[in-house]
Amino acid sequence: MAIHYQCRHCRTKLGSLSDRAADSEQLGFHSLTEDEQHKMIRYDTKGDIHVDVICEDCEQTLAENPDYHQYESFLQ
């Protein structure tokens, strides 16, 4: 099992963690609500975990364009 992070806006791959590091409690998943977990975390057929996060580029774009989040649904 491994954990893969990707930006939920531009789909840039932000890195992966191997199975040794893949402890959901260490990663803070338990602090997310169930709803957030459903939105952010997906499990694939191999049992790998895919986590949607936001990359620095998109974070900056959102910070500079406060209205940008309105278009989020178009980007997904």
Ligand SMILES: [Zn+2]
């Ligand atoms: Zn991005």
